[in-house]
Amino acid sequence: MSEPLIFERSSPGRAAHAQRPAAAQQLSAIPESLRRKAAPAMPEVSELQAVRHYTRLSKRNFSIDTHFYPLGSCTMKYNPRACNTLAMLPEFLQRHPLAPMSHSQGFLACMYDLQEILKDVTGMAGVSLTPMAGAQGEFAGVAMIRAYHRARGDSARTEILVPDAAHGTNPATATMMGYTAREIPTDAEGDVDIEALRAAVGPQTAGIMLTNPSTLGVFERRIKQIAGIVHDAGGLLYYDGANLNAILGQVRPGDMGFDVIHMNLHKTFSTPHGGGGPGAGAVGVSQRLLPFMPIPIVGKDGDHFRWLDEADLPQSIGRLSTFMGNAGVLLRAYVYARMLGRDGMRRVAEYATLNANYLQARLRAQGFDLAFPGRRASHEFIVTLKRQKQQLDLTATDIAKRLLDYGFHAPTVYFPLLVPECLLIEPTETEDKATLDLFVDALVAIWAEAKRDIAYVKGAPYTMPVRRLDDVRAARQLDIRYQPAR
Amino acid sequence: MSEPLIFERSSPGRAAHAQRPAAAQQLSAIPESLRRKAAPAMPEVSELQAVRHYTRLSKRNFSIDTHFYPLGSCTMKYNPRACNTLAMLPEFLQRHPLAPMSHSQGFLACMYDLQEILKDVTGMAGVSLTPMAGAQGEFAGVAMIRAYHRARGDSARTEILVPDAAHGTNPATATMMGYTAREIPTDAEGDVDIEALRAAVGPQTAGIMLTNPSTLGVFERRIKQIAGIVHDAGGLLYYDGANLNAILGQVRPGDMGFDVIHMNLHKTFSTPHGGGGPGAGAVGVSQRLLPFMPIPIVGKDGDHFRWLDEADLPQSIGRLSTFMGNAGVLLRAYVYARMLGRDGMRRVAEYATLNANYLQARLRAQGFDLAFPGRRASHEFIVTLKRQKQQLDLTATDIAKRLLDYGFHAPTVYFPLLVPECLLIEPTETEDKATLDLFVDALVAIWAEAKRDIAYVKGAPYTMPVRRLDDVRAARQLDIRYQPAR
Amino acid sequence: MPFIPHTETDVAQMLSTIGASSFDALFDEIPPELRCGELKHVPPRLTEMEVARLMHGRAHQDRHGLSFIGAGAYEHHIPAAVWEITTRGEYYSAYTPYQAEASQGTLQLLYEYQSMMTALTGMDVSNASMYDGASALAEAVLMAERAHADGKRRVVVPRTLHPLYRKVLFALIDAQNIEIVELPADADGRTDIAALSALDAGSFTCLVIPQPNFFGVFEDVDTLTDLARSKGAMVIAVVNPVSLAVLRPPGEWGSGTSGGGIGVDIVCGDGQPLGAPLSSGGPYFGFLTARQAFVRQMPGRIVGRTVDLDGKPGFTLTLQAREQHIRRSKATSNICTNQGLLVTAATIHMSLLGAEGLARVASASLNGTAELTAMLCEIPGVERVFASPGFHEAVIRLPQPVAPVLAALASAHGVLGGFDLSADYPELGHALLICVTETKTPADLRHYRDALATVLAAAA
Amino acid sequence: MPFIPHTETDVAQMLSTIGASSFDALFDEIPPELRCGELKHVPPRLTEMEVARLMHGRAHQDRHGLSFIGAGAYEHHIPAAVWEITTRGEYYSAYTPYQAEASQGTLQLLYEYQSMMTALTGMDVSNASMYDGASALAEAVLMAERAHADGKRRVVVPRTLHPLYRKVLFALIDAQNIEIVELPADADGRTDIAALSALDAGSFTCLVIPQPNFFGVFEDVDTLTDLARSKGAMVIAVVNPVSLAVLRPPGEWGSGTSGGGIGVDIVCGDGQPLGAPLSSGGPYFGFLTARQAFVRQMPGRIVGRTVDLDGKPGFTLTLQAREQHIRRSKATSNICTNQGLLVTAATIHMSLLGAEGLARVASASLNGTAELTAMLCEIPGVERVFASPGFHEAVIRLPQPVAPVLAALASAHGVLGGFDLSADYPELGHALLICVTETKTPADLRHYRDALATVLAAAA
Structure with a gap:
């Protein structure tokens, strides 16, 4: 059954009365010329109507709490409920961002502890929690690279190197920071093409942005060599923390030679994805980038915590958010980190890797083609449907849509761009073996269905609130807000 | 898709580790002979498995928050979310029932205020909040009637009169209190048969249990006459508060002549039904029953609140629960009462009655037969499908099951027992007109379907997680717990 | 009008459909002299914001210290997931699952609950x-009386049972003519045990055995069970x-024959x-399990697994013929909600x-x-009352009257020190x-010890 | 192993399927010399119960008094239903709605959000x-610079804009070679206004207008809008x-012709x-609305309504060609999450x-x-700084330095008295x-007044 728009449940004069201040509008203090003439076209509904509408809408979503989400590069693991409950304690919710330090010691203690934990797991010398998302963390990272070169008077560096398999945010960020993004090819085994890299570096190289393991699901084995080449050319190494879950407690970006890293706390530290955000993109830096970190950062004087700001870090790249970033998300990450503890960090990578390699082995045994069959999977791996596409016209999209009918969210499809008909599969450590086995069964079943009746598969999904949607029409006949019939 | 039992997701050695005390069992203090030999067969699952399982199960339920529930006699209205949030403030949750009065003044103030509010809306002289459900409230009420007669040395009273339309709890309670329940017939218009009542009362009459409006959905117009007859015979009047929503702020049981009343706070005061409970069955009494109220009750000495117990009410019928009843439910009822306020109470009855009479008028216009066509509906009314049963073999059950496919919970069916193929319909005040109209459309559509293809209707529901269930098999081949295959 | 969705237009249309001129007309069957006026003692409404502030304030008034009170209600860690899921609208605002097809969530959960409770109790x-x-x-x-319907109507209850349970019982x-010994x-x-031995065989219907008992002491459940059985009573x-x-579950109490004992008949508790x-004492829930033979004597709802029209498994309320809404005055209990x-x-x-x-x-x-217990008994004058280990609870004796000590612990040290036994x-x-x-x-334990030592020393 | 569901049997079976001998073997492509040892600065794990106690304690440390701080973040009543529904797993733990058919809940909600924000801003x-x-x-x-790509790269920002917004901007x-005036x-x-008038026409890309501004003062938005437009700038x-x-929405600012003004080009805010x-400052969200002409210059996700294979309406992310995951280095922004x-x-x-x-x-x-404002200005020496009414915020001047007064208000009276403007x-x-x-x-207002009077008197 479809659910009408909230606007279609609206009637003039209806209201959730308990939610309004009792006193009617009294606007005489506002100059007449500035007053609104007609009320905005907002819905007018009762409290039950709103509760029922948004509860019903929620049931039209997949989510971790209801479905397996093997979304490569997204680390859709269980979001512990305690993280939410404890971050939403009334006192935390009520704390104003500009509250005096005397009323902030509890919150700041959490943030300071989190900084220390993140320093240790990444092997970096300093951490700033302020970036509000992975992409802002990347921005901060590249901004620090830029600030570093500038501080040294090195104005020739205009290029950022980016492997062709990188996340789209990497080149987009380089552009935002005024750099040219230059792509480096990947070799047949999924590693960076070292010769191409050697050829690309030079005095124009500001740095390289890498994620390791890469988005191809494999660990970049020559990372120390790459670090040497880039550093020798005067460039810095940026670590895209999207795949940090794969190596938590196993190997640290700082030890690999990286100068700066962003972490997606909504991935590795399991804060909720929330249907698209908020994220949190803390950055860590090596010693030489410490002066440039974005502010504010939490410092500690004896037993007292306080904000470090422009006065403490005059070379900082500055402020990236009005206050201090997504504080409530950081509290959730902190609770999660404390519940994992020292050994739990290591186990995250172990079991995420176990699940990925197990799924990879099982799918290979069922006849699916791996993009990098000679490689160990990291926390994720790639299946290519190139053969199925050729033989049956079975595409990655078809598999993705049909999987929904089997009760599984689709893997990431068509990313990385360089593998044809690609399924990037990341099971995460919180899924059990039985679920992985059922997922294999579903893929096998869909392939068999495609052999029998490809049209049926291409008509999927059949059990969702809607069938396959017309994206072309959505873009051509743009309908992006409700307009009441007049 | 079906959801396995949680036991079927279990594996030996699996656990939600964050939830266990870290220290392993150390049981040497327990004598060997008393120790358990084998662990109980409980599920062993991870936190995600439990969260996902119970989240998915929840999606297999109808509820107010998702569906219209026109369940006669159940008052399924919107349960304001604030009632839950505020009753679950950490300090309220952590308060031990035996905490000292110095640590209880906030809670007791709420309970005292609630007692005062309930006294006013019922017109009674005293209120005790302790009964844990409507049935326990009934128990308390009849126990007070018994205690009253006993205190007067009147041991001849062995009968409780109950109209034939009464809730099953009424005669069951009378039995529990050692009384014989004697049924009084209803006349053709739905009122108590006065002559039959006159014939039934006598020195053996302990009292009469009535709800007004009755379960037939009509107001008992001769209530003062009934009160006179019973009182003259030395009996007391018990008011079953199940239908209090119909008269809130309009007419008070105390003013009608009742001596004792129970209130279903989970109906009239909108605390959650919770899939079957908890309820809360506060009782109110007239002056002469004050000494017999169940304890504890909250008293006020100056600005200080305290429990009144056996010492204060030596004639009390005693304690009905270990501590003081469903305190958290009472807090929810209190929050609700404060948000309604004085005028809100009155409006509850007005709009509940408006909705019921509107639905009744619309259904009558569509050709449905009313059980009491000459009467005003109260907050509920009865449609009888006697004609449809005869003509089409369309039963109340068929309508109930098919309505589920239309996105509506069924009305109460086959109650009251004396109306054939009966639908007892109670829309409550929190539903909007558009929803009521859609409900009428659904009933009309189902009737039309039945005319076209009765077998199809009898096969309903089709869109639920299961189709019509075999209740006979459930009772004959009793399977009421999971037993692992050995 | 909090929680009422009607617009003025709706009301006008609806009254017109009904053929009523006003709200008052809807109540025209109520004798006018009975209509009440304004509810003078109900305060005017508060907005949610206002009531939230009121309730936050009242909750804060009761902010508790470190509590060592048990006596039938225990502070345990509850995983955050428990209530975040329980308060989902689909559980929170659902009705009793009488329409089984639209209530499979609640019904399956109840079936799982029944399975867990039978496993835990061994029934x-x-x-x-x-x-x-x-x-x-x-x-x-009452269930035992029904099952054992020979007219004795006598139940034996030990003084070691929670005093409030005895009062509620x-x-x-009381009205059912059952004697409590x-x-x-x-x-x-x-x-x-001697007191039980002294009772005549056949003279009572059932024996109640608390384990651990109100003092936290372990009862000799095997001997008690065997004794009761030998006298023809249920347990x-x-x-x-x-x-x-x-602990060994009640289903295995008694000496029995094969491995475990023969077990009790009914198990209950909070x-x-x-x-x-x-x-503040509720809502909690009572559980009740029993041997198969007594299932038709059980009060309350029971969920069973069955199949649907297509043969697919599903869950439904079963054995409803025991209940008040079917059997009315002959029901096993008047209980309706759970x-x-x-x-x-x-x-x-x-x-x-x-x-x-x-x-x-x-x-x-x-x-x-x-x-x-050991730490507190280091304080001069404090001693343990019973030798055996206490489960959850233990009884100590103070050198002074308990009430003023508890008051001082609470006010000066933020310690809620326990439940005063001297009245019961x-x-x-x-x-x-x-x-x-x-x-x-x-x-926490050291804090209590230090506080108690201070309080006792000050009063001494 | 918190949150890991594997049993030892599972691990053994899975390693065997993989053909790996141990966990370590799974990491055999990582150069051994890079493997890290124990994380010494990560503390050992706490159970949920332990971390709950820690967090309750820290939260209580920050228990706030009566706060009169605004400065860009406002304490408003939030209906209980809002977060009880928002934290339902289906919203809380859902991913970005790339698989539209499995995300209709989030997508429809976002479409409704877009509709509300355009209504509110008049865009x-x-x-x-x-x-x-x-x-x-x-x-x-940045969007204005893209839309107005004539190479000027100059944005005019008033000092009445929130100082932190100016810093973030x-x-x-900074890296994009845009001058801020x-x-x-x-x-x-x-x-x-005179300072804006003095700027040459065609010399800047856009003007930023805060309304109300950081001081809570109403700007003369019509004049500012007209002036900027007359100089060829966007607003x-x-x-x-x-x-x-x-307030009159930005979509109607300026003198315009028909009823409302011609309006601004882009509207944003928190x-x-x-x-x-x-x-503590987040997570919040920024909103961004604009005139139709600029839709393809917008950063971030946009949801559109379309139809499915059966012609039934549904919702999907649209215009994704603007975004980084498609356009990479030529995207409108690097933004990915929202x-x-x-x-x-x-x-x-x-x-x-x-x-x-x-x-x-x-x-x-x-x-x-x-x-x-009026009440505080009754106190001798306290005065209002600007004549106009303040919306949410107002500026007053104290007879003494602000910082020590705020400290005394907080510590002695539980009043968080506002935001000290003297640095900015x-x-x-x-x-x-x-x-x-x-x-x-x-x-509450009287409490603040009395507290301030007391503090100022004590210091005087």
Whole structure:
């Protein structure tokens, strides 16, 4: 059954009365010329109507709490409920961002502890929690690279190197920071093409942005060599923390030679994805980038915590958010980190890797083609449907849509761009073996269905609130807000 | 898709580790002979498995928050979310029932205020909040009637009169209190048969249990006459508060002549039904029953609140629960009462009655037969499908099951027992007109379907997680717990 | 008009459809002289914001210190997931699952609950919950009377049973002409076996055995069970469900023959330790399990597994012929609602803890109580009253009257020191019932010891 | 192993399927010399119970008093339903709705959000949110530069804009070779119109207009809009969304021709007042709406309504060709996530408040601020700095340095008295920015007044 728009449940004069201040509008203090003439076209509904509408809408979503989400590069693991409950304690919710330090010691203690934990797991010398998302963390990272070169008077560096398999945010960020993004090819085994890299570096190289393991699901084995080449050319190494879950407690970006890293706390530290955000993109830096970190950062004087700001870090790249970033998300990450503890960090990578390699082995045994069959999977791996596409016209999209009918969210499809008909599969450590086995069964079943009746598969999904949607029409006949019939 | 039992997701050695005390069992203090030999067969699952399982199960339920529930006699209205949030403030949750009065003044103030509010809306002289459900409230009420007669040395009273339309709890309670329940017939218009009542009362009459409006959905117009007859015979009047929503702020049981009343706070005061409970069955009494109220009750000495117990009410019928009843439910009822306020109470009855009479008028216009066509509906009314049963073999059950496919919970069916193929319909005040109209459309559509293809209707529901269930098999081949295959 | 969705236009249209001129016309069958005026004692409405501020203030008034009160209600850690899921609208605002097809969530959960409770208690059948522990005991006694319908109507209850349970039992069965015989406690705080032995065979319907008992002491359940059986009586166990993760379940009490004992007939207790917050005493839930033979005597709802028209498994309420809405005056009980929401929480709670988790909670509570008892008894004049280890609870004796000591602990040290036994058990002197659960740290125990030492020294 | 479901048997079977001998073998492609040892600075794990106690304690440390701080983050009543629904697993733990068919809940909600924000701001199109207000402004400026690509790269920003927004704007556009020109404030606390008039036509890309501005003062938005347009510049409005329930929306600013003005080009601001708790500064969300002409220059996600294979309406992300995951280095922004969960809350919040509810909140805040300002200015030496009424905020001047007064108010009276302006606006002297919302009662205002009088008297 479809659910009408909230606007279609609206009637003039209806209201959730308990939610309004009792006193009617009294606007005489506002100059007449500035007053609104007609009320905005907002819905007018009762409290039950709103509760029922948004509860019903929620049931039209997949989510971790209801479905397996093997979304490569997204680390859709269980979001512990305690993280939410404890971050939403009334006192935390009520704390104003500009509250005096005397009323902030509890919150700041959490943030300071989190900084220390993140320093240790990444092997970096300093951490700033302020970036509000992975992409802002990347921005901060590249901004620090830029600030570093500038501080040294090195104005020739205009290029950022980016492997062709990188996340789209990497080149987009380089552009935002005024750099040219230059792509480096990947070799047949999924590693960076070292010769191409050697050829690309030079005095124009500001740095390289890498994620390791890469988005191809494999660990970049020559990372120390790459670090040497880039550093020798005067460039810095940026670590895209999207795949940090794969190596938590196993190997640290700082030890690999990286100068700066962003972490997606909504991935590795399991804060909720929330249907698209908020994220949190803390950055860590090596010693030489410490002066440039974005502010504010939490410092500690004896037993007292306080904000470090422009006065403490005059070379900082500055402020990236009005206050201090997504504080409530950081509290959730902190609770999660404390519940994992020292050994739990290591186990995250172990079991995420176990699940990925197990799924990879099982799918290979069922006849699916791996993009990098000679490689160990990291926390994720790639299946290519190139053969199925050729033989049956079975595409990655078809598999993705049909999987929904089997009760599984689709893997990431068509990313990385360089593998044809690609399924990037990341099971995460919180899924059990039985679920992985059922997922294999579903893929096998869909392939068999495609052999029998490809049209049926291409008509999927059949059990969702809607069938396959017309994206072309959505873009051509743009309908992006409700307009009441007049 | 079906959801396995949680036991079927279990594996030996699996656990939600964050939830266990870290220290392993150390049981040497327990004598060997008393120790358990084998662990109980409980599920062993991870936190995600439990969260996902119970989240998915929840999606297999109808509820107010998702569906219209026109369940006669159940008052399924919107349960304001604030009632839950505020009753679950950490300090309220952590308060031990035996905490000292110095640590209880906030809670007791709420309970005292609630007692005062309930006294006013019922017109009674005293209120005790302790009964844990409507049935326990009934128990308390009849126990007070018994205690009253006993205190007067009147041991001849062995009968409780109950109209034939009464809730099953009424005669069951009378039995529990050692009384014989004697049924009084209803006349053709739905009122108590006065002559039959006159014939039934006598020195053996302990009292009469009535709800007004009755379960037939009509107001008992001769209530003062009934009160006179019973009182003259030395009996007391018990008011079953199940239908209090119909008269809130309009007419008070105390003013009608009742001596004792129970209130279903989970109906009239909108605390959650919770899939079957908890309820809360506060009782109110007239002056002469004050000494017999169940304890504890909250008293006020100056600005200080305290429990009144056996010492204060030596004639009390005693304690009905270990501590003081469903305190958290009472807090929810209190929050609700404060948000309604004085005028809100009155409006509850007005709009509940408006909705019921509107639905009744619309259904009558569509050709449905009313059980009491000459009467005003109260907050509920009865449609009888006697004609449809005869003509089409369309039963109340068929309508109930098919309505589920239309996105509506069924009305109460086959109650009251004396109306054939009966639908007892109670829309409550929190539903909007558009929803009521859609409900009428659904009933009309189902009737039309039945005319076209009765077998199809009898096969309903089709869109639920299961189709019509075999209740006979459930009772004959009793399977009421999971037993692992050995 | 909080929570009312009608616009003025709606009202006008609806009244017109009804053919009524006004709201007042809708009440025209009510004798006008009965209509009430304004409700003078109901205050004007508050907005949600205003009532939230009121309630936050009142909650803060009751902010508790470090509590060592048990006496039937226990502070345990409840996983955050439990109530975040339990309060989902689909559980919170659902009705009793009479329409089974639209209630499979609640019904399957209840079936799982019944399975867990039978596993924990070692019995065959469970209902879907009662109101609370004390009222469940009353229902168990009535059930035994029905099952054992030979007209004796006499129940034997030990003095070691929670005094409030005894009061509730009395209130709830008083009208049914059942005599309650109280068994005294011996010097070890256990039920006096000799007193039970002295009762005539065939002279009583059932014996109630609390394990652990109100003092936290372990009863000699095997001997008691055997004795009761030998006298032709049924046995009802009253148990703390958490303790059953480590204690032999009532289904195996008695000497029996094969491995375990023959077991009791009915088990009941309060489910509060399984995921219900203390919350001033409720809502909690009572549980009730029994041997298969008594299933048709059980009060309350029971869920069964069956199949649908397509043969697919599904769940439904079953054996409803026992219940008041069908059988009316001949029902097994007048009970109608249960404590569904609490059972929802308990089922999720038990799934998250598992048998091992519950056992660890039990172990931590057992050992913490022993540790605190030992620490407090280091204070001069403080002594333990019974020799045996206390489960969750232990009884100590103070050198001074208990009430002023508790008051001083609360006001000056933020310690809620336990439950004063002197009113219910004057024979024990200045006795105090203390409780430790897994929520207390060694530092908490030291804080209590230091506070008590200070208070006693000041008063001495 | 918290949150890991594997049993030892599972691990053994899985390693065997993989053909690996141990966990370590799974990492055999990592150069051994890079493997790290134990993480020494990560503390050992706590159970949920232990971390709950830690966090309750830390939260309690920060228990706030009566707060009169605004400065860009406002304490408003948030209906309980908002976060009870928002934190349902299906919203909380859902991913970005790339698989539209499995995400219709989130997608429809975002479409409704876009509709509400365009209604509120009087614009044609809205995206599905940005990180926060300040970063949304930076994206708006970059968007204007793209739309107005004539190489000027100069943005005019008044000093009356929130100082933190100005800092963030600088940090985020610094690398893009855009010059920021600051306009001074006049004596009334408004943007100096003469300074804007003095700028050459064609010399800047866009003008930023805050309404109300950081001081809570109303800008002369019509004149500013007209002036900027007359000089060939685009106009970006930075607004408080609650204020738009009562203020003329940016879509109607300027003198224009037909009824309303011609309007601005882009509107942005922080959505925090629409249902996000203060929460130490985040997560909030930024909103961004614009005229239809600029939709393809917008950053961030946009949801559109379309139809499925059966012609049934449904929702999907659209215009994705603007975004980084498609266009990579040529994307409109590097933004990837948005603040979906906060938008979920805001959409429910706006549905519950409605236009009238928001207007009442705005009205109560406006009048409360005026009332407090008047009350505080009764104290000798305290004076208002600007004549105009303050919306949410007002500036007063104290007879003494602000910092010690605020410290004394907080420590001795539980009053968080406002935001000290002396660092950002030294030209205003001992200036303090105070804020009142609908959450404050007349008694609260009196409490502040009395406290301030006491503190000032003590220091005098």
